[in-house]
Amino acid sequence: MPATVTNSEIGSRARGRAETARLFERWQSHGDEAAREELVASFMPLARSLARRYGRSSEPFEDLLQVASLGLLKAIDRYDGERGHPFQSYAVPTILGEMRRYFRDSGWAIHVPRGAQERALRVRDAQERLSNESGRAPTVNQLAEYLEMDIEDVIDALQAIRAYETVSLDAPRGGGEEDIVPYGDTIGREDERYELVELDATVSSALAHLPTRDRLVLQLRFVDDLTQTEIAERVGISQMQVSRLLRRSLEQLRALTDAPGQAR
Amino acid sequence: MVASPNVRLRLTNRAENVLLVRQALSGLAESVGLDPVALNDISTAVTEACNNVVLHAYEGGEGEGPLEVELCVGADGFDAVVRDHGVGIRPGVKAAEELSGGIGLPVIQALSETVEFRDLPGGGTEVAMHFEAVGSNPPEETAGEEGAALEAIDHGTPGGDLTLMTVGPTSVARGVVPRVLSTLAARAYFSTDRISDTQMLADALVAQTDGEVLAGHLSMGVSVAPRNLEIRVGPLRTGRADALFRETALDGLGPVLERITDGHAVSPAGSAEILDVRLAQRN
Numbered sequence: 001m002p003a004t005v006t007n008s009e010i011g012s013r014a015r016g017r018a019e020t021a022r023l024f025e026r027w028q029s030h031g032d033e034a035a036r037e038e039l040v041a042s043f044m045p046l047a048r049s050l051a052r053r054y055g056r057s058s059e060p061f062e063d064l065l066q067v068a069s070l071g072l073l074k075a076i077d078r079y080d081g082e083r084g085h086p087f088q089s090y091a092v093p094t095i096l097g098e099m100r101r102y103f104r105d106s107g108w109a110i111h112v113p114r115g116a117q118e119r120a121l122r123v124r125d126a127q128e129r130l131s132n133e134s135g136r137a138p139t140v141n142q143l144a145e146y147l148e149m150d151i152e153d154v155i156d157a158l159q160a161i162r163a164y165e166t167v168s169l170d171a172p173r174g175g176g177e178e179d180i181v182p183y184g185d186t187i188g189r190e191d192e193r194y195e196l197v198e199l200d201a202t203v204s205s206a207l208a209h210l211p212t213r214d215r216l217v218l219q220l221r222f223v224d225d226l227t228q229t230e231i232a233e234r235v236g237i238s239q240m241q242v243s244r245l246l247r248r249s250l251e252q253l254r255a256l257t258d259a260p261g262q263a264r
Numbered sequence: 265m266v267a268s269p270n271v272r273l274r275l276t277n278r279a280e281n282v283l284l285v286r287q288a289l290s291g292l293a294e295s296v297g298l299d300p301v302a303l304n305d306i307s308t309a310v311t312e313a314c315n316n317v318v319l320h321a322y323e324g325g326e327g328e329g330p331l332e333v334e335l336c337v338g339a340d341g342f343d344a345v346v347r348d349h350g351v352g353i354r355p356g357v358k359a360a361e362e363l364s365g366g367i368g369l370p371v372i373q374a375l376s377e378t379v380e381f382r383d384l385p386g387g388g389t390e391v392a393m394h395f396e397a398v399g400s401n402p403p404e405e406t407a408g409e410e411g412a413a414l415e416a417i418d419h420g421t422p423g424g425d426l427t428l429m430t431v432g433p434t435s436v437a438r439g440v441v442p443r444v445l446s447t448l449a450a451r452a453y454f455s456t457d458r459i460s461d462t463q464m465l466a467d468a469l470v471a472q473t474d475g476e477v478l479a480g481h482l483s484m485g486v487s488v489a490p491r492n493l494e495i496r497v498g499p500l501r502t503g504r505a506d507a508l509f510r511e512t513a514l515d516g517l518g519p520v521l522e523r524i525t526d527g528h529a530v531s532p533a534g535s536a537e538i539l540d541v542r543l544a545q546r547n
Contacts, residue, residue: 046367053371054308092370100305100375109300127456136547137457140450152283155447156290158456162442162463222523227547228457243460247467249520 017086024081039076040069043091047072050095057153058108059115064099071098116160122147123157124240131239137229161240210249217245268481269334269343270296270403270436274418274428277321277331277348280451282314284427285333287443295439296337296399306342306395309375310335312368313346313391321350321389337402337436341377342395349388403436417485417496417538425451425488432481434470441482442466445495452488454545461524462493462543468512468521469497491545499536506530508539 020042026035051061051068058064075094079087102108126147130138140158144151210218213235220231221242228246232239271288275281286307293303314331322329332347372379376393383389418428427448431437442463449462470482485496497505509528512521522528526544530537 049367050371053312054304056308088367089370092367093374096371096374100301103301103304112300137455139453139455140459141453143456151450152286155283155287155443155450158446158459159290159443162460218520222518222520225523227455228460229455239457239460243457246460247464 020087021081024076024079024087027076028079028081036076040072043072043076043087044069046088046091047095050092051099054096054099055103057115057119057150057156064102067099067102068095071095074098116156117164119149119153120157120160120164123149123154124161127240128238131229131232135229135233137227137239162243214245214249217242218249221246268405268432269336269345270432271333271335271440272430273331273333275331275333276328276425277318278328278425279315279318281331281427282311282318284444284447285314285331286311287447288333288429288431288440289335291440291443292335292337292436293399295401295436296403297401298337298342298397298399302342302395302397305375306344306393306397309372309393309395310344310346312371313344313393316368316391317346317348317350321348323350337399338405339398339402342397344393344395345390346393347384347388347390349384349386351387401435403433417483417498427486427488428484429486430481430483434482437470437482438467441470441484445486445493448486448488448493449543452493452545453490454493454543455547458543458545465495465521465524465541465543468508493543495541495543496538497541498538499533500539502532502535502537505537505539 020039023035023039023042026032027039047068048065051064055061055064071094072091075087075091078094079090081087123143126143127138130142130146138146140151140154143149144154147154149157217231217235220226220234221228226234228239228242231242235242271292273285273288275284289307289310290303292298293306298306310333314333317331319325321331327350329348329350332345334343334345334347336343372391372393375395377396378394380392381389382392417430427444429440429444431440445462445466446459449459454462469484483498487494500508505528509519509521513519524543526542526546528539528541530539532538
C-alpha cells in the first residue's frame with residue numbers, strides 16, 4: 001500500500017474520532033437517539049467482524065450477530081470518553097464478553113457437534129456424488145467449491161467422519177450414531193456379493209480370521225493397487241467404507257505386532 | 265514454560281498456515297478434552313496473533329519469514345506462544361493496527377487470562393498468552409530435548425513450503441498428527457481417498473513410534489508441492505524405521521505402508537536415524 005493512501009487514511013480516521021466523540025456527547029449527555037443510531041451504524045462492522053472471528057463456524061451466524069449487536073449497544077451506553085481511551089478498546093472486550101457469555105449459557109457447546117455433524121453428512125454425500133460422477137475422489141478444494149463451504153470446514157468434516165467411523169467400530173452403536181453412520185446395516189446385506197469373488201490364493205492364513213469382504217478390500221488395495229474409489233466402485237460400497245475397512249485391518253495388524261505370538 | 269510444549273510448529277508466515285495452526289490446536293484440544301467454548305477462545309486469540317505475524321511481521325507484510333507457535337497444556341492452564349523473527353511485531357503491529365483500525369490485539373487481550381509481548385534479542389517478538397482452561401484429560405508432562413529433535417529434522421529437509429513440528433506425548437500426537445497431515449495433503453491437492461491414506465500413514469507413524477521416539481516427542485518435517493508430500497520423521501532409534509515398514513507386512517499382501525506410500529528412505533543421524541517418506545497423488 002503506497003504511503004500516500006496510508007496518510008490519507010490516518011487523516012480520515014482522525015476526523016472519524018472527533019466525529020465519534022461528538023456523537024457520544026449528543027447521546028450520553030443529551031439523550032439524542034439519532035446520535036445513538038448513528039453510532040450503532042458506524043460500529044456495526046466492528047460487531048460483525050468480531051462475531052465472524054469468534055464464531056467462525058457458528059450456525060446460524062445471524063444469532064451470534066444479534067448477540068454481538070447487543071454487546072455493541074451496551075458498550076455505546078457505558079463508554080466513558082473522558083478516560084481518553086478510544087471507543088474500540090472498550091467495545092471489543094464488551095462485545096466479546098457478551099458472545100462468550102452467550103456461548104456458555106446457551107449450551108452452544110452442545111450445538112457445535114450438531115452443526116459439525118450436519119456438515120460432515122453434507123461432505124460425505126458430496127464426496128460420494130462427485131466420486132460417482134467423475135470416477136475419482138474429489139479434492140478438498142473441489143468439495144469446498146461444490147458445497148460453498150470453507151476449506152477448513154471441509155477438513156474438519158473429514159476428521160469428524162473419521163471420528164464417527166472409529167466410534168462405530170469400537171463401540172456398540174447406540175441410537176444417536178445411526179444417522180451419521182448408516183453403513184453398518186448395508187454391510188451384512190451386501191455380503192453375498194463378496195462371496196462370489198474368488199480371492200487370491202496368496203492371501204494366507206494369517207488373515208483367515210478376517211471376513212471375506214475385508215480380505216477382498218485389502219487385496220484390491222494392496223495387491224492390485226487400486227484406489228479406494230476404484231475399490232468402492234468395484235465392490236459396490238462407499239469409499240468411506242473402504243477407508244474404514246482398511247483402517248480397521250491396519251489396527252488389527254497393529255494389535256498383532258503389539259502382542260507378538262498371541263494372535264498368531 | 266518449564267515443561268516442553270505439547271506442540272511446537274515452525275512455519276512460514278503464509279495465510280494458509282494459520283489454518284494449519286488451528287488444526288493442530290483442534291487436535292490438541294480433542295486429545296486433552298478441552299471444552300469447546302475454551303477452545304473457541306484460545307483458537308480465536310491464537311488466530312489473531314498468527315494473523316498479525318502474517319500481515320505485519322516481515323517487511324510490512326510484503327516479506328516472508330518464520331512463524332513459530334508453541335502450545336502447552338499444563339495443570340494450571342493452557343499456554344500459547346506465537347513468535348516471529350521480523351521487525352518485532354510490537355511496534356510494527358501497533359503502528360499497523362493504528363492504521364488499519366485493527367482489532368487483533370484487543371481481541372487477544374480480551375480472550376486471554378494474561379498476555380505478554382516480549383521483544384526477542386536479534387529481532388522479532390513473541391506473544392505469550394495464558395488461558396485458564398484445563399483439559400479433562402491432561403497429558404503427562406514431558407521435559408525433553410524436543411527442540412533438538414526439531415533441529416535434526418530441519419537439517420537437510422528440502423526447502424519451499426516446509427512445515428516443522430514436534431508433538432508429544434503420544435496421546436497428543438494421536439490427535440494432532442493426522443489433522444496436520446490431512447491439512448497438508450489437502451493443500452497438496454490430494455483427493456479425499458488419498459487423504460484417507462495419509463491419515464492411515466499418520467496413525468501408523470504415531471502408533472509405531474510410540475515409546476520409540478527420542479525425547480518423548482514425535483518430530484516431523486513436511487514439505488508440500490502440488491500432488492506431493494515429503495515427510496521426514498525422527499530422530500528414531502536405529503533400526504526403527506525399517507521395522508516400522510516391516511511390521512505392517514501382511515502375509516500375501518506385503519508391507520501395506522509401502523503400498524500406501526510412494527517410496528521411503530532411511531538415513532543415519534548421529535546415534536539415531538531419520539525416515540523420509542513420500543506420498544503422491546497418483547491419478
